[in-house]
Amino acid sequence: MNVSRASHLATSVAGGMQSPWQSTQLKRIGHLLWPLLLPFSLGLFWWLGSRQEWVASQVLPAPDIVLESARDLIGNGLLQEHVLISLWRVLLGFLLGSALGLLLGAAMGLSETTSDYLYPLLRLVAYVPLLGWLPLLMILFGIGETLKIILVAQAAMLPVALNTSNAIRAVPRRLIEVGQVYGFSQTQVLTKVIIPAAFPSIWSSIRYALTKSWLALVVVELLASSEGLGFLMVDSRQLFQLDVMLVAVAAIGLIGYLLDLGLALVERRILRWRRASFE
Amino acid sequence: MKYRPLLQRIALLLGLLAAGQTLAETPPKEIRIGGPSLATTGSNHWGWGLLGIAHSRGLFQEEFKNDDVSFKFVGLNTVPMVGEALASNQIDFAGQGDLISLIGRSAGVKTRYILPVSKFANAYLAVPKDSPIQSIEDLKGKRVAYTRGNYVHLQVIRILAAHGMTEKDVRQVNLDMATGNTALATGDVDAVFSGPDLLALRDSGVARIAYTTRDRDLHATAQTGLIVRDDFASRYPETTARVVKVLVRAAQWGSDETNREQVYGPWWSFRLQSAIAEDLEGRSWSQLASPLFDPFLVAQYNDTYRLAKQLRLLRGKDFDVNQWMDRSFLDKALQELGLEHHWAELDANGDAIGKPGA
Amino acid sequence: MNAIAFRRLRRGLTLPALLLLIWWATYQFGLSDSRLFVPPGKLLDTALNSAEGRAIWSTLGLSLARGLTGLAIGISLGLAVGVLLGVSRRLERFFGLTLHSIKQVSLFAWLPLLTLWFGFGESSKLAFIAWAAFFPVLLNTLEGVCSVPRELVEVSRVSGFTRWQTFSRLILPSALPSIFNGVYLALMFAWLATLGAEYMLGSGDGIGVVLMESRAEFRIDLMLLAIALVGLIGFLLDITAKALERRLLRWRNH
Numbered sequence: 001m002n003v004s005r006a007s008h009l010a011t012s013v014a015g016g017m018q019s020p021w022q023s024t025q026l027k028r029i030g031h032l033l034w035p036l037l038l039p040f041s042l043g044l045f046w047w048l049g050s051r052q053e054w055v056a057s058q059v060l061p062a063p064d065i066v067l068e069s070a071r072d073l074i075g076n077g078l079l080q081e082h083v084l085i086s087l088w089r090v091l092l093g094f095l096l097g098s099a100l101g102l103l104l105g106a107a108m109g110l111s112e113t114t115s116d117y118l119y120p121l122l123r124l125v126a127y128v129p130l131l132g133w134l135p136l137l138m139i140l141f142g143i144g145e146t147l148k149i150i151l152v153a154q155a156a157m158l159p160v161a162l163n164t165s166n167a168i169r170a171v172p173r174r175l176i177e178v179g180q181v182y183g184f185s186q187t188q189v190l191t192k193v194i195i196p197a198a199f200p201s202i203w204s205s206i207r208y209a210l211t212k213s214w215l216a217l218v219v220v221e222l223l224a225s226s227e228g229l230g231f232l233m234v235d236s237r238q239l240f241q242l243d244v245m246l247v248a249v250a251a252i253g254l255i256g257y258l259l260d261l262g263l264a265l266v267e268r269r270i271l272r273w274r275r276a277s278f279e
Numbered sequence: 280m281k282y283r284p285l286l287q288r289i290a291l292l293l294g295l296l297a298a299g300q301t302l303a304e305t306p307p308k309e310i311r312i313g314g315p316s317l318a319t320t321g322s323n324h325w326g327w328g329l330l331g332i333a334h335s336r337g338l339f340q341e342e343f344k345n346d347d348v349s350f351k352f353v354g355l356n357t358v359p360m361v362g363e364a365l366a367s368n369q370i371d372f373a374g375q376g377d378l379i380s381l382i383g384r385s386a387g388v389k390t391r392y393i394l395p396v397s398k399f400a401n402a403y404l405a406v407p408k409d410s411p412i413q414s415i416e417d418l419k420g421k422r423v424a425y426t427r428g429n430y431v432h433l434q435v436i437r438i439l440a441a442h443g444m445t446e447k448d449v450r451q452v453n454l455d456m457a458t459g460n461t462a463l464a465t466g467d468v469d470a471v472f473s474g475p476d477l478l479a480l481r482d483s484g485v486a487r488i489a490y491t492t493r494d495r496d497l498h499a500t501a502q503t504g505l506i507v508r509d510d511f512a513s514r515y516p517e518t519t520a521r522v523v524k525v526l527v528r529a530a531q532w533g534s535d536e537t538n539r540e541q542v543y544g545p546w547w548s549f550r551l552q553s554a555i556a557e558d559l560e561g562r563s564w565s566q567l568a569s570p571l572f573d574p575f576l577v578a579q580y581n582d583t584y585r586l587a588k589q590l591r592l593l594r595g596k597d598f599d600v601n602q603w604m605d606r607s608f609l610d611k612a613l614q615e616l617g618l619e620h621h622w623a624e625l626d627a628n629g630d631a632i633g634k635p636g637a
Numbered sequence: 638m639n640a641i642a643f644r645r646l647r648r649g650l651t652l653p654a655l656l657l658l659i660w661w662a663t664y665q666f667g668l669s670d671s672r673l674f675v676p677p678g679k680l681l682d683t684a685l686n687s688a689e690g691r692a693i694w695s696t697l698g699l700s701l702a703r704g705l706t707g708l709a710i711g712i713s714l715g716l717a718v719g720v721l722l723g724v725s726r727r728l729e730r731f732f733g734l735t736l737h738s739i740k741q742v743s744l745f746a747w748l749p750l751l752t753l754w755f756g757f758g759e760s761s762k763l764a765f766i767a768w769a770a771f772f773p774v775l776l777n778t779l780e781g782v783c784s785v786p787r788e789l790v791e792v793s794r795v796s797g798f799t800r801w802q803t804f805s806r807l808i809l810p811s812a813l814p815s816i817f818n819g820v821y822l823a824l825m826f827a828w829l830a831t832l833g834a835e836y837m838l839g840s841g842d843g844i845g846v847v848l849m850e851s852r853a854e855f856r857i858d859l860m861l862l863a864i865a866l867v868g869l870i871g872f873l874l875d876i877t878a879k880a881l882e883r884r885l886l887r888w889r890n891h
Contacts (some may be wrong), residue, residue, distance in 0.1 A: 120652075131836060134848075218743045221879055230745075
């Protein structure tokens with residue numbers, strides 16, 4: 001910075017005035033930091049609260065203790081173990097469920113007969129929330145891995161099946177007719193007209209299904225498990241180790257976020273492919 | 280002595296002053312006692328052991344009938360919630376098992392142990408009827424259902440240790456009582472550790488009992504106690520003493536062998552009275568309902584402390600169990616009710632020291 | 638009912654009827670010795686005649702009241718915050734990051750924290766249900782309000798609409814479909830959360846408690862009855878919301 005500019009800055013700062021460039025810079029920094037203000041203050045509040053014992057420290061441990069426990073758990077591999085088990089279960093159940101859901105949904109969307117027979121039954125099943133089915137499933141399938149995979153698969157399958165069916169049927173007739181006018185074969189109508197048109201809706205139901213799957217897994221691990229993040233939450237709570245419990249809660253949140261992120265990335269990949277296939 | 284009348288008068292004056300002090304404390308508007316709501320208790324009932332007796336006979340309300348006090352009996356869904364409620368000031372008194380009360384204290388919750396609530400609770404190991412499991416050693420690598428942190432947990436640890444095993448040698452599955460029993464019936468777990476409720480399961484033909492601490496190992500039995508928050512006890516010492524007195528009265532009633540049949544229900548479960556009767560057979564109520572801080576109890580708690588510390592279940596600074604146990608309220612109650620010699624003390628091995636008074 | 642609708646109805650009922658038939662046959666002909674199979678007749682009998690059957694209706698009512706209360710709280714808060722964040726860029730950026738991170742934490746992971754903050758009674762259950770309903774409504778309302786095209790907002794401003802008029806005549810109506818999406822999700826999550834709260838924070842009464850207890854006591858008839866009733870409520874909530882949406886959309890299109 002040359003001398004004249006420096007002195008200009010000095011005088012203007014001293015004089016209480018700011019140059020346009022400065023105020024823009026400050027505004028930009030403020031703008032960037034603004035969203036971080038709330039999380040930061042919440043964190044501060046938490047730290048203060050435990051320091052000042054506003055809440056008993058056994059009940060809401062201080063952030064530094066939670067971090068330390070996190071480090072310990074990662075250090076002795078326990079956290080990874082539970083994470084992997086939960087991840088494995090949710091991915092398996094989700095893939096099974098959504099694949100089945102896509103198949104059923106496509107069948108119902110393309111064939112009115114199938115839809116007439118199947119849709120009402122699926123709808124009925126969907127009216128009972130996940131947890132409503134859990135006791136029955138527990139009796140039918142015990143409390144092992146099967147129960148978890150089935151519950152997760154069911155959580156994924158229903159929204160996907162129902163939404164896929166609706167999405168396909170919602171594709172405007174005109175579009176299909178246009179395709180037929182162009183001489184598209186059945187398959188081409190399917191791949192070039194129906195799927196692209198229904199895709200956004202189907203995809204959002206898949207993302208939703210993943211959220212539901214993760215939710216279902218956490219619940220069933222809370223109630224009947226011997227490993228996994230849900231189990232870690234319950235077990236640590238029973239031994240009055242609420243810092244470990246909070247680590248488990250954070251891990252559950254993080255994994256949920258990563259799973260959703262994963263799907264977002266897949267979506268981007270698919271869109272790129274779509275665009276490419278039309279060029 | 281010619282000073283006797285004077286001394287007597289001074290004693291009277293002091294006595295009146297003391298009485299005045301007693302009357303000076305106003306109890307709080309609401310006294311909240313919490314405990315885990317046992318699945319076996321059934322609705323309308325609350326508590327177990329001395330707490331159960333006192334609750335079912337309305338002894339709390341009777342003691343405080345002239346005061347403006349209401350009692351809130353909180354049944355919490357799970358064992359950890361009791362500790363949390365105590366720590367976060369939502370209850371004043373809690374009934375807790377030995378292990379979890381020590382864990383709470385070690386975690387820094389400022390509490391005092393002021394009275395035993397139940398003693399000599401037995402643990403049972405149930406397996407499916409046709410299971411090959413015959414002994415504790417057979418449990419290696421099997422799926423065993425029990426809840427950690429509740430009073431059975433420590434018994435499991437002790438039983439395993441007595442057979443050269445640790446918790447890591449079995450696959451613990453965390454299931455509540457009902458789920459655990461169902462899981463045994465469907466074959467989802469290989470064994471269940473729990474209390475006398477398993478006797479009912481055995482009677483239904485689903486399971487058989489492979490092991491029990493009954494008649495076998497006194498030191499593997501569980502004790503539960505009444506825990507009070509330190510600030511409550513400091514602020515309302517008289518009220519605390521009166522609550523202890525209520526429970527000592529309950530103990531007196533429960534120790535009376537003529538009441539034997541009626542104690543089963545409030546002691547543990549109204550629904551499973553025959554199971555309890557079988558479980559407690561051979562031990563007098565006088566021992567079971569004894570509210571004394573005898574050497575056996577103190578030794579048990581100290582041993583629990585040692586074991587828990589060894590297993591890294593206690594994460595805070597060391598503390599002196601004997602300091603944490605505050606027997607002043609019990610002593611006062613015994614004195615007021617004239618029951619100092621009503622129960623026999625048991626030494627560290629569980630044998631009676633001397634004989635109870637008339 | 639015309640022919641097509643009748644055929645649809647007939648077809649729709651086929652599978653459920655078939656399942657019922659298989660169920661009845663399994664019991665009748667002893668095809669399975671699982672204790673699972675209560676005859677359908679017993680189910681009806683329990684529903685109408687037994688003490689538990691009668692009690693179940695009031696229990697259901699209790700759960701429903703609980704669920705609806707939590708739902709109402711969650712929806713109103715979600716709407717309020719969603720609108721606020723939608724119209725104010727500043728506020729949206731302030732809360733945005735936190736909200737989008739928090740929404741990732743699976744619903745049931747919040748349970749232990751809720752009991753710490755709201756105690757162990759009814760309030761933590763209500764808080765849980767309200768929380769479950771809050772997020773879908775918030776996020777969808779926000780999306781709905783934000784997706785009103787800028788140009789339209791500017792046009793209305795230029796045409797002399799006041800802030801309030803822009804909001805009530807333009808933004809709100811065009812955000813309605815999104816808002817309703819949020820409401821449908823909220824309904825479902827709230828009913829799920831009602832059951833979940835009753836399982837986990839079981840002190841007290843509720844249809845969720847009935848479900849858990851009937852499993853423990855192997856009362857399959859009660860359990861199936863409870864499941865059917867839970868589904869019935871789900872169904873009623875859904876059609877109520879749909880009817881409401883139709884009513885509101887009609888108003889909008891005027």
